Amino acid sequence: MSTISIENIYTAYDKADVLLGVSLTVAPGTITCLLGSNGAGKSTIIRSILGLTPPRAGSIKINGREIVGLPTHRVIAEGVACIPEGRRMFPKLTVEENLRLGAFQVKDDGLIRRRLADVYETFPRLAERRDQLAGTMSGGEQAMVSIGRGLMGGPTVLLIDEPSLGLSPLFVKENFKIIERIRDQGITVFLVEQNVHQTLAIADYGYVMSGGRLVAQGTAEELKKNPEVHAAYFGNVTQTS
Amino acid sequence: MDIGLLGQYLANGIMLGTMYALVAVGFTLFFGVLDVIKFSHGDVLMLGAFTGFTVYLGMAGIGIENPWVLVVFVTLSAVIGTAFIGAVIARYLVLPLKSAPPLNILLITLMLGTAIREAVRLFFPDGSNPKPFPSLLPSSSVELGNFSLRADSAILVGVGLAVIVGLHLLINRTRLGLAIRAVAQDEETAKTMGINYTMIVLVTFAIGSGAAAFAGTMNGLYYNEINFGMGLLLGLIGFSAAIIGGLGNLYGAILGGFLFAGLQTVGAVALPFASAYKDVFAFAVVIALMAWKPTGLIAERTSDRV
Numbered sequence: 001m002s003t004i005s006i007e008n009i010y011t012a013y014d015k016a017d018v019l020l021g022v023s024l025t026v027a028p029g030t031i032t033c034l035l036g037s038n039g040a041g042k043s044t045i046i047r048s049i050l051g052l053t054p055p056r057a058g059s060i061k062i063n064g065r066e067i068v069g070l071p072t073h074r075v076i077a078e079g080v081a082c083i084p085e086g087r088r089m090f091p092k093l094t095v096e097e098n099l100r101l102g103a104f105q106v107k108d109d110g111l112i113r114r115r116l117a118d119v120y121e122t123f124p125r126l127a128e129r130r131d132q133l134a135g136t137m138s139g140g141e142q143a144m145v146s147i148g149r150g151l152m153g154g155p156t157v158l159l160i161d162e163p164s165l166g167l168s169p170l171f172v173k174e175n176f177k178i179i180e181r182i183r184d185q186g187i188t189v190f191l192v193e194q195n196v197h198q199t200l201a202i203a204d205y206g207y208v209m210s211g212g213r214l215v216a217q218g219t220a221e222e223l224k225k226n227p228e229v230h231a232a233y234f235g236n237v238t239q240t241s
Numbered sequence: 242m243d244i245g246l247l248g249q250y251l252a253n254g255i256m257l258g259t260m261y262a263l264v265a266v267g268f269t270l271f272f273g274v275l276d277v278i279k280f281s282h283g284d285v286l287m288l289g290a291f292t293g294f295t296v297y298l299g300m301a302g303i304g305i306e307n308p309w310v311l312v313v314f315v316t317l318s319a320v321i322g323t324a325f326i327g328a329v330i331a332r333y334l335v336l337p338l339k340s341a342p343p344l345n346i347l348l349i350t351l352m353l354g355t356a357i358r359e360a361v362r363l364f365f366p367d368g369s370n371p372k373p374f375p376s377l378l379p380s381s382s383v384e385l386g387n388f389s390l391r392a393d394s395a396i397l398v399g400v401g402l403a404v405i406v407g408l409h410l411l412i413n414r415t416r417l418g419l420a421i422r423a424v425a426q427d428e429e430t431a432k433t434m435g436i437n438y439t440m441i442v443l444v445t446f447a448i449g450s451g452a453a454a455f456a457g458t459m460n461g462l463y464y465n466e467i468n469f470g471m472g473l474l475l476g477l478i479g480f481s482a483a484i485i486g487g488l489g490n491l492y493g494a495i496l497g498g499f500l501f502a503g504l505q506t507v508g509a510v511a512l513p514f515a516s517a518y519k520d521v522f523a524f525a526v527v528i529a530l531m532a533w534k535p536t537g538l539i540a541e542r543t544s545d546r547v
Contacts (some may be wrong), residue, residue, distance in 0.1 A: 050432075051543065052433070071432075071434060071437070071439070072432035072433060072438070073435045073438070076434070076435035077435065082433045084433065088427060088430040089428045090422070090423050090430065090431075093422060097422075099418060101423055101431075104416075104434045149434075153434075153435065163264045188386075
């Protein structure tokens with residue numbers, strides 16, 4: 001059974017359809033990526049899954065359970081977590097409060113403390129700054145909080161939206177390594193990105209989107225070799241490969 | 242002026258400040274979670290006072306005379322009943338209008354306030370006349386020169402301040418408070434943390450309305466009189482207090498409440514004209530403050546609201 005199974009969804013903002021019949025599946029334990037240029041509708045898929053902009057037609061199943069029509073907190077209860085585009089810190093909350101919000105639905109206080117300790121072990125810098133307001137941190141540090149927050153709920157599937165946006169190349173590299181490690185822990189990752197090369201380097205399977213439709217799919221190896229995909233959607237990126 | 246009289250004014254000012262702060266906290270909480278100004282807040286306060294008064298009449302009617310039992314039940318039923326009404330208003334009036342222009346919500350809550358006020362005036366028995374709110378607290382007093390501290394005042398201020406401290410702890414130290422602050426800062430991200438947004442909005446409106454009902458009951462117990470229009474001025478003062486403090490900021494609302502009471506007291510005591518002008522003086526200073534600091538004394542940093 002697929003971890004995420006999307007069937008023929010149409011999603012609209014103000015009556016104008018942005019997704020035009022998208023179907024895709026994310027296999028358990030994989031990094032499955034969704035590539036495409038700006039405005040292709042990638043983030044809308046994430047918003048559709050989360051119930052922030054519910055699709056007007058079609059079906060989305062998480063581990064076999066239909067979630068279209070559920071409010072966002074019920075989708076999260078199905079084991080979904082999200083690392084949103086632009087990090088989306090709560091700027092006036094401390095680092096630790098931000099992290100604790102990631103575990104908002106976890107009732108076991110001991111489990112929350114263990115996960116906090118795990119996050120602080122992965123990012124020692126956050127341990128030093130646990131009482132600092134998140135809004136006063138650098139972009140890289142906020143990215144750490146955002147990743148840590150996404151793991152605090154112990155998700156089975158993690159949606160990651162444009163993690164490399166606005167980060168330095170060094171940090172982007174570090175981020176992609178962390179995403180691989182998250183998959184190796186058994187968490188299924190659905191990764192939305194514009195950064196083709198680094199994404200395909202860690203992904204198991206991928207989809208390519210344009211104008212609200214899927215235009216290509218395949219294993220990362222197949223997509224790397226697909227000249228059409230490169231020429232049509234990523235312009236001169238082909239020259240560097 | 243002698244120390245005793247000064248103490249008297251100070252005690253009165255603290256009493257008023259506590260009431261105003263409790264009203265202002267509601268305005269600031271509603272604005273925080275939903276970005277709305279709810280102008281029916283003062284009339285919800287009045288409804289709280291009348292709820293308490295009705296419960297008193299009922300209990301007295303069946304022969305309960307112990308003033309402590311009465312005051313506890315009157316206050317609790319006012320707070321709980323009004324909290325429920327606040328949640329209902331949020332669910333059926335404010336939330337459905339969430340994406341409407343702010344001006345519409347302002348108008349609609351203004352009209353709701355009028356409807357509540359008129360309903361009490363018309364449907365409460367002899368509702369257009371002031372009602373004698375019972376004095377349920379001991380009125381013995383300690384005399385210190387010219388200063389007499391009445392037990393009922395001391396109890397009201399003590400419990401009122403305890404409620405304010407309790408609200409502070411609720412917002413800043415509990416899981417519920419964390420969720421409220423998260424929703425206030427970023428509604429969408431709060432939802433993706435697994436927070437039940439609708440529930441948090443309803444609970445916030447219940448808390449704010451309950452605090453207003455407490456202030457209304459305090460007002461009744463202190464002045465021993467309530468009337469259908471009492472929410473107009475108290476609501477306006479609470480709103481002004483929240484604005485001078487910086488709308489959306491809990492401490493700002495508390496500070497604003499005490500500041501307004503301080504201005505009224507100064508207006509009544511230290512200025513050369515009659516004390517009837519104390520509200521004119523206080524509001525004039527508020528206008529001047531707003532001109533000087535348009536975003537309030539504790540400004541919400543605009544960069545946080547991106």
